[in-house]
Structure formats: C-alpha cells, structure tokens
Amino acid sequence: MKILHVTPFFKPSWEAGGPPRSVYELARRQVKKGHHVTVFTTDGFKKRLDVKKNKPLDVEGIETYYFRNLSLYMAGALNFTLPYYLPLVARKKIKEFDIIHIHEHRTFLAMVAHHYAHKYHLPYLLQPRGSAPKVNKNKLKEIFDKIAGNDIVYHSCKILATSKMEQEQYKNYFPLLDMDKVELLPNGIDLDTYQVLPAEGQFRKDYGIKKEEIIILYLSRLYSTKGLDILIQSISEILEDKPFIRLVIAGPDDHYQDKLEEMISQLKIEDRVLITGPLYGKKKDEAYRDADIFVLPSQTESFGNVVVEAMASFNPVVVTRTCGVSEWLNPDNSVVINYDKLELKRALVDLLNDNDKRIKMSQNARKKVMSTFNWDKIVDELDEIYQECL
Template sequence: MKILQVIPFFAPKYGGTVNSTYILSKELSKAGHEVTILTTDIDKDEKYVESIIKKGVNVICLHSVYNLGLLIYSPSIKNWLDTNLKDFDIIHMHNFRSYQNNVVRTYAKKYNIPYILQARGSVLPFFQKQNFKKIYDFIWGYKILNDAKMVIALTNGELKQYQQMGVRSDKIKIIPNGIDLSEYQLLPARGKFRKKYGIKTDENVILFLGRINKIKGIDLLINSFSDISKELDMVKLVIVGPDDGFLNYIKQMIIDLKLSDKVIITGPLYNKAKLEAYVDADVYVLSSRYETFPNTVLESLVCVTPVVMTKNCGIADIIDKNGGIVADHDIQHLKQAIITLLTNKKLRSKYAKNGRRIVETKFDWLNIIKNLERIYMDILNR
C-alpha cells in the first residue's frame, strides 16, 4: 500500500503524538508499505527527520507561513496534494484540529482517496482554547469526522469521546499506542545519569519526563514533592523535557517553596540519555490533568521503573496495582502514593517486573501494526 501520514508538526519536542507517528510509519515501512509523512517545517529537527528517512520513510516538510497555536498555516499543501495525492491508496490523519486536516479532507474527497482519523486525545473541545475549538468544529471539525472512513481511539475512554462528538460506534476502532521493544533490549547501566547530575547513590529519585506544559500537572507534583521532602530525607525530584509554556512558572514555584537544592531540571533528553534517566529513577510520576495515552508510562515500565500516575490518564486501569499506583489528582493522594513506593523496595521491584511484562504482552508495535493493516485493507476492499 501507498500510505500518506498527515501530521501538522514533526519534531520530538511535541511529545507522544510525534513519537507514535514516527514508530508507526517506520514499522509500516518495515512491513513493506510505501509510507510518506506530510507535515510542516515548524520547529523542524533535521536529525530527527533524517533518521526516519534512513528507515525508508519519505518526509515532506512544507513551509509554514505562521502558527496560530492550533492552526499551522502551510498554503503550499494545496499544490502538493493536487500533484501527488492521487498516487496514494489511503490517508492516515493524526491529531484532529489542524489546517492540514481541513485541506487534506477536501482533496481526499476530490480524488476519492479514503482517510482515517486518529485524534490522539484531541477530539473533545476542552481544556485550553475551548471557544476556538468549538468554532473550528462547527466550520470544519464535524465534516472531518463525518467523512472519515474510520476513526481510531487509543483507549475505551477515547472511544466514548468520539461518540460524544457524534461518531457512530461502528466507525470507531481501538488501537493503543505501542513501544518498540527492540530499543529497550539493552538498557544502560544504572548510575550514569546520577553521576552526570551529581545525585548520590543512596538518594531516592522521583522522575517526571515529558513536555513542560500545564496539562501535565507538574505544579501538582512539585507541591506534593514539597511535602514529601519534609517527611523523607535523601530525595530528589528530576524534571526532564522541553518547555511548552510552563517552565518559568514551575521554576518560580521551586524558588518559592525553597526546593532549589532538591529539584533538577535537565531540559529535553533523547535516546540513550533518556533511558539513563528512566533506569536511574526509583519511581516515575505522571500527574497529568488529562492524558489520553501516556507513552512515557510504557517507556518507564519497559525500563523496569515503577510508576505513579493520576487517574485522569488513559491506561490507568491497566497499570493500577500491576505496574504502579494510580492516585487521585490532588496533592495528598499523589504524595502518599509516591511515599508508598519510595519506602517499600519490595513493592517497587514487584511493580517494575510486572510492568515490563505488561508492556511486552499488550503494547508490542508488531501486533499493533498488524491490526492497523487490517483496518487499511478493510477500507480499501469496500
């Protein structure tokens, strides 16, 4: 099959959506399909793009004229689609509200090319810019949903979100994100990350890794950590990830709470450096206000590090009491869950081993790609 993947941005700083699209495209190419990623040059990372081109995936980075937050305007997409779209068998759109999806829908209808939509947690108009999202949906969003041959949900929770937007149940398929287990076969030796950042071997490390955005609930984690540091000695909070508009806020929080000597902010880490952070952590914490499918939880578990996550995160039901602890989204519950793991080495070990096994059995990309191929073929054979 000739498959067009459409995503408005393609840089690692944008987190799980980009990472999942990268791996999905790579695995489809490995399975023998011709895959092209159509995106923009917003925050373009040349090394990142080159790395997937080397794996047999074509990448088209169209020039972005301006970025309105939700809408990255790339007018040259129209000429590109007019020239190239008829050569593809199927289109796979990622994210929901984007200028690219608006235009691709129009040209998909023009050339009678079927498309599927994978909103990746963005389908409901909540959290930030709600009014803008509702206007978008009125003008374009419902049309994109209606014309899609199929939509993909990551979890049961996201399936219900599509239904709230009026999508018929028979148009929704659940396919979770996966993880490329081959990248985690040989984990780095423990201690390298600690040595680099001056963390003692007997200090407990609480790790957050992800975009530094308000939705991630890092402020809740810092408040919980403030209380934890008063009850436990030898504990450090490590915050890893690119700034997404919230870094200055949390830096001021750390100063106000007098935690500067107990919190380390590294900036973004990738590849081996990221694995070293996971391996050296005693517990990984994701305190998000909302998260459809947290890829970082899978990454932590496959690195044999147990997790604490808030119940607002997708896959919480799978992880709870298997790979870690699920807490309510408040300071005290989060604090207690973290302390429970930090003070019980036997429980940490149990969750770490169970967690790795869960990821290996439920979230291997090879099985996920097979399911996706079936959906593509089913649509093309109609």
C-alpha cells in the same frame, strides 16, 4: 498498500511530544511489512528542521514531505501549523494513495487531506492523538469545528482511539458520531531500544545526584495540565519526613517553567528539585534507568507514551486515571490514582516505604510492556482496520 500519513510534526521534531514519535514508529514498521508509505508534515515545531522543503525525502524508506510552515511562532506557541505549499502537492499527489491516515484533526493539514480525499473518493482514518478535548482555546476550536472539524470527524471511515477515555471524548464532543466506527488501539514503543538498557549511574553522575538519593522522575512537557503543581506540592510535604528524595523534572518547556521555578522557590525546595530541560535518545534512557519511581500526574492525557517507556526501563510508575494508558494497566505493574494531591502523596510515600514492592512492580511493568505495547502487533491490527475501509 499505498499509505499516506498526515501529521503536523514528524521525525526529528521530538520536542512536539509523543505523536511525532508514534507516527514515525508506525510508518517505519509499515515500510518493513512491504507497504509504500508517504508522510505529509511540516518543517518544525519551535525550530525549523534543516531539511529540504516541499520536496520528497527518503527517511528510512518513508517518502517524507516537510512543508515549510508560514510561522514557527504559530506552530510552537499557538499550535497552529500553516504549511502553505501543501495544497499544491496534495491536489496532484493524494490521488495516488489507497488510504489516508490523518493524525490530529484540528489542523490545516487535516483540512487539506480531507478536502482532497473527499474530492477523489479516498477513504481516510482519523487518529486524534489527544485533539478531541476543548480544554484550551475553546472558542477557536468550536469555530474550527464548524468550518471543517466536524466534517473531518464525521466523514472518516474509522477513528482510532488509544483508550476508552478518548472514545468517550469523541462521543461527548461529537454527538452525531457513529461510535461503531471508533476502534481502540494503543500506542506502542520500540522494544528493540529497551532490550539492552544503559548502565546504571550515568545520569546521577552527570547531574551530581548521590547514590543514596531516591529519584522520582517526571519526563514530559512542562505544561499547565500535566499536574506538576500537585507533584511539587506533594514532594514538598514528603521532604519533611524523607529528605533523601530528589525530584527530577525533564522535558521541553511549554510556557510553564517560570511558574514552576517560582513555586519551587516559594516552597524552599530548590536543592531537592532538578529541572533538566528536554532529554532525548541516550540521555533520556539514562534518566529512566537511574529513576526509582516514575510519575505522570496529568489532568488529561490521551495516552502517555512516557509511562510505557518508563515501565520498559524497570520503573514502578504512578499515573492518574485521566491518562489513557492507565486503562491498560493493573495494580501488579503500576499505581493508578485519581487526579488528587493527597492520593499522589500517599502513592509516592507507599512506594518510598516499600523497596520490595518497587522491585516487584518494576519487574511486572517490564513484562506488561513486552506483551501489550509491541508496535509490530499494533501494525498488524491496524492493517486489518485499513482493510475494513477499502
């Protein structure tokens, strides 16, 4: 099968969050299954990639086009990509494919892919990857939907949601949508990466964290909807009785770090909170390995890949119900809470007070990941969904 993935960002633009990693893992496994896979993407998020632009490159067997963005500021700060050379390639190339897989729908790439799919009568799937809600830039999103977004959604042969929460978002924002074509499919992780974990202690050594300190790890973008405000407030209160904890905040800044640092300073907990910046590859794995508790308290999250990664690293996790991944979890392998500071504080204190519970939960978390979030299994299910469109 000839498959085209259309995505704003792709390997190695990891700073753009979970979607680039998910598309990459999906595409390389499709290649292993014998499919011919092509990716249309852009040349970077907040910095330009050092790659050949507007021409096909071989990325681990994936034919990849990195189209030059008109403006990195628009891509990074405004989340609007404008790869101006894309239409010139798409109008000739796109008719070669059997199916098109569009990731995120409010993008110029999605507009172009939809236009030529419609012109050449090609089926396409839409995977929103959190793009359905109109949480920020509501007016701009409404304008986009009137111009192109509604057509992109309604004309798709299938829509892939990573959670029931994401299904409901599409039901609410696109009331004319036939919900029978919305399929539920989780994200996965590369299980091979987590077969052999790093040795314990390296992350602590690198950042001067003592062995007796309990690390509570947050690893994701530093952004206003991620719940970092209630996390910091909770930690400040917990420190009054448990001064041995250390909160580690890791991830790329998305116009929020200055506010976080101001909050930490006002609470006078600078010595108990570490902001590392983004961590990738080995450094990220070492952070997971040394963490005692992982937390993702987001107001909204279509899925939350980092939760699965933490679970694979034997971390007990605390996650809000507003994260799509929470629907796949249960009390044996995680703590799922409402988006609420008091609930977050209670969950963390409960785990801090019970080392045996943390150990048991971390073991169950690892088992859950191996059985549910397996990319090879997910790709097999996706093949069946593709066939329904052909």
